[in-house]
Amino acid sequence: MNFNITIGQYYPTDSILHRLDPRVKLAASLSFIIIVCLIDNGFGYAISAAFIAAAVWASNVPVKLMLRGMKSIFFFIVFTFTVNIFLIPGGNILFNLGPVKISAEALNTALLMTARLSIMIFASSLLTLTSSPIQLTDAIEYYLAPFKKIGVPSHQIAMMMTITLRFIPTLIDELDKIVRAQKARGADLDTGGAFKKAKALIPILVPLFLSSFRRADELATAMEARCYRGDIERTKMKQMKFGMQDLYAGIIFICICSCIIMANFIF
Amino acid sequence: MDIIKINNVGFGYSYIDEDSNKTMKTETLKNINLNIETGEFVAILGHNGSGKSTLAKIMNALLLPDSGEALIIGLNPSNESNIFEIRRNVGMVFQNPDNQIIATIVEEDVAFGPENLSIPPDKIRPRVDSALKNVGMENFALANPAYLSGGQKQRVAIAGVLAMKPKCIIFDESTAMLDPNGRKEVLDTAIKLNKEDKITIILITHFMDEATLADRVIVVNDGQAVMGGPPKSIFSQINELKALSLDVPQITELAYLLSEKGLNINTDILTIEEMVGALCNYN
Numbered sequence: 221m222n223f224n225i226t227i228g229q230y231y232p233t234d235s236i237l238h239r240l241d242p243r244v245k246l247a248a249s250l251s252f253i254i255i256v257c258l259i260d261n262g263f264g265y266a267i268s269a270a271f272i273a274a275a276v277w278a279s280n281v282p283v284k285l286m287l288r289g290m291k292s293i294f295f296f297i298v299f300t301f302t303v304n305i306f307l308i309p310g311g312n313i314l315f316n317l318g319p320v321k322i323s324a325e326a327l328n329t330a331l332l333m334t335a336r337l338s339i340m341i342f343a344s345s346l347l348t349l350t351s352s353p354i355q356l357t358d359a360i361e362y363y364l365a366p367f368k369k370i371g372v373p374s375h376q377i378a379m380m381m382t383i384t385l386r387f388i389p390t391l392i393d394e395l396d397k398i399v400r401a402q403k404a405r406g407a408d409l410d411t412g413g414a415f416k417k418a419k420a421l422i423p424i425l426v427p428l429f430l431s432s433f434r435r436a437d438e439l440a441t442a443m444e445a446r447c448y449r450g451d452i453e454r455t456k457m458k459q460m461k462f463g464m465q466d467l468y469a470g471i472i473f474i475c476i477c478s479c480i481i482m483a484n485f486i487f
Numbered sequence: 488m489d490i491i492k493i494n495n496v497g498f499g500y501s502y503i504d505e506d507s508n509k510t511m512k513t514e515t516l517k518n519i520n521l522n523i524e525t526g527e528f529v530a531i532l533g534h535n536g537s538g539k540s541t542l543a544k545i546m547n548a549l550l551l552p553d554s555g556e557a558l559i560i561g562l563n564p565s566n567e568s569n570i571f572e573i574r575r576n577v578g579m580v581f582q583n584p585d586n587q588i589i590a591t592i593v594e595e596d597v598a599f600g601p602e603n604l605s606i607p608p609d610k611i612r613p614r615v616d617s618a619l620k621n622v623g624m625e626n627f628a629l630a631n632p633a634y635l636s637g638g639q640k641q642r643v644a645i646a647g648v649l650a651m652k653p654k655c656i657i658f659d660e661s662t663a664m665l666d667p668n669g670r671k672e673v674l675d676t677a678i679k680l681n682k683e684d685k686i687t688i689i690l691i692t693h694f695m696d697e698a699t700l701a702d703r704v705i706v707v708n709d710g711q712a713v714m715g716g717p718p719k720s721i722f723s724q725i726n727e728l729k730a731l732s733l734d735v736p737q738i739t740e741l742a743y744l745l746s747e748k749g750l751n752i753n754t755d756i757l758t759i760e761e762m763v764g765a766l767c768n769y770n
C-alpha cells in the first residue's frame with residue numbers, strides 16, 4: 221500500500237502568492253472555483269487556464285511537485301472524461317466505432333468537465349501549497365467569527381482543523397506500521413472480494429482508532445499544560461495583514477474574473 | 488526558597504469497580520512529602536506505576552491533590568485563579584514527542600504557549616526566536632515537525648515550554664522513546680537550561696545514568712517518596728534500590744560487585760572516569 225499524499229501540503233518558499241493575506245487567497249480561490257463551475261465557454265476557460273498558469277508561475281512551487289501531488293486525482297479526471305465521452309448521447313456523431321458512438325455534444329461535455337476539474341484542482345492546490353495550515357485555519361476562523369454570536373464555535377473548528385492536518389502524517393506512519401504488523405502475523409489484506417477485503421480492514425482500523433484516542437488524550441493534556449484555555453484572551457504571533465499588495469491582487473483578480481464572466485456572455 | 492512544596496499530598500484516580508459497579512478511587516499518591524528548591528536539578532526515580540507521572544501532574548496543576556497541600560511557586564493550585572500562573576511557570580515535556588506538538592510548523596508550535604498567555608504579537612516573535620536558539624533548533628524554525636528526528640522533536644517541545652519563560656521544567660520520561668543521540672541532545676539541553684538559565688529542572692527517568700547527573704535524586708515507591716539525597720549516596724545503597732525494583736548505574740554495580748569480592752573500592756562510583764581513577768590508584 222502506498223500512502224503518499226502531497227495534496228494539501230504546504231510548500232514553504234518565498235513568493236508573491238506566499239506573502240498574500242490568506243484571507244484574500246481563500247476568498248479568491250473559492251470564488252474562482254465557483255465561477256469556473258458556472259461558465260461553459262471556451263474563451264472563459266482559456267482565460268482561466270492562463271490565469272492559473274500565471275499563478276502557478278508566480279507561486280515559485282515546482283510544477284513537478286504540484287503534479288505529483290495530483291497524481292491520485294488525475295485518475296479521477298480521466299475517469300470523468302471517459303464516462304462523459306462514451307455515455308452522453310447526441311445527434312452529431314463524430315466517430316463511429318461499431319457500437320460506440322462519440323458525439324460532438326459528448327466531446328464538448330467531456331472537455332468541459334475535464335477543464336473544470338483540472339482548474340478546480342489547480343486552484344485549491346495553489347491555495348494549500350502557498351498558505352501554511354495555520355494561515356488557512358486563521359482565515360477560516362476569521363470568516364466564521366461573525367457566526368460566533370449564533371453559536372458557531374469558530375475557534376474550536378479552526379483548532380480542530382489545525383490538529384487534523386498536524387496528525388495526518390503521524391497517523392499515516394502509524395497505519396503503515398499496523399499494516400505491516402498485521403501482515404507479519406499472517407493477515408491477508410490484498411486478495412479476496414470486496415467483502416473479504418473490508419473485513420480484513422477491521423484488525424487495522426481498531427488499533428488505529430484506539431491509538432488515536434490515546435494520542436488525543438495526551439495531546440489535550442499537553443495543550444492544557446501549555447496554558448491553553450480555548451480562545452479566552454488568546455493572541456496570535458502571526459497577524460494577518462491586509463496590505464497594499466493584497467489590494468492590488470484583489471483588484472487584478474476581480475478584473476480577470478469579470479473578463480471570464482463577460483466572455484461567457486459575449487461568445 | 489522552595490519552588491515546589493508537596494506536604495502530605497494524597498491523590499487517587501476514580502474508576503468504576505466491575506463487581507460492585509461503584510465508583511472507587513485508586514491510592515496512587517499516599518501522603519507524599521517533598522520539597523524542590525529553586526534552581527535545583529532533581530531526578531525522580533521509581534518503577535512503573537509508582538506514581539511519578541501523577542506527581543508531575545500535581546506539580547503543574549494538571550491534577551489537584553485530594554488531600555494535603557501543594558504549594559507551587561508559593562501558590563496553592565486548589566485556588567482556581569492560581570492554576571494559570573502555576574502552569575506558565577512550571578512547564579512540562581512529555582514522553583511521546585508526537586503527542587505534544589500542535590502545529591505543522593516548528594515556530595508556530597513554539598508560539599502556541601505565549602499565544603495562550605495573551606502576549607502581544609510583536610513580543611511573541613523574540614521569545615520564539617530565542618527559545619529555538621536556546622535549544623539549537625533555530626535552523627528548523629520553518630520545518631514541519633513531522634519530519635524531524637525524535638530528539639529534534641523533543642527539543643522543539645522544550646522550546647515550546649521555554650517560550651513561556653517558566654521557572655521550572657518537568658521532564659516526564661522525555662528521553663524514553665529516543666535513541667542514544669536523541670537522549671543526549673535532550674539531556675544536554677536540560678543541563679544547559681539549569682546551569683545557564685537557572686531554570687529548576689525535574690527529570691523523571693528510568694535511566695540511571697541520567698539520574699547521576701542531577702544534584703539530588705528522589706526515589707518514589709508506591710506513592711511515597713522513600714529515598715532522597717545526592718546521587719552518590721543514593722546509588723551506593725544498591726540493596727535498597729534493588730528491593731524497590733530499581734537498577735543502579737552499571738559502573739556502580741561493577742564497583743559493588745568488586746567490593747563484594749573483597750576489593751577495597753568505594754561503592755559510590757558513578758562514572759567510568761571515577762572507576763578508572765579508583766582502579767589506577769588501587770592498592
Ligand SMILES: Nc1ncnc2c1ncn2[C@@H]1O[C@H](COP(=O)(O)OP(=O)(O)OP(=O)(O)O)[C@@H](O)[C@H]1O
Pocket residue numbers: 500501502513515533534535536537538539540541542660
Ligand atoms: N488516568 C488514569 N486513570 C486511572 N488510573 C491511572 C491513570 N493514570 C495512571 N493511573 C494509575 O496510577 C498509577 C500510577 O501511575 P503513574 O502514571 O503516575 O505512574 P508512573 O510512575 O509515571 O509510571 P511509569 O513509569 O510507567 O510512567 C498506576 O497504577 C496507573 O495505572
Ligand SMILES: [Mg+2]
Pocket residue numbers: 539540541659660
Ligand atoms: Mg509515567
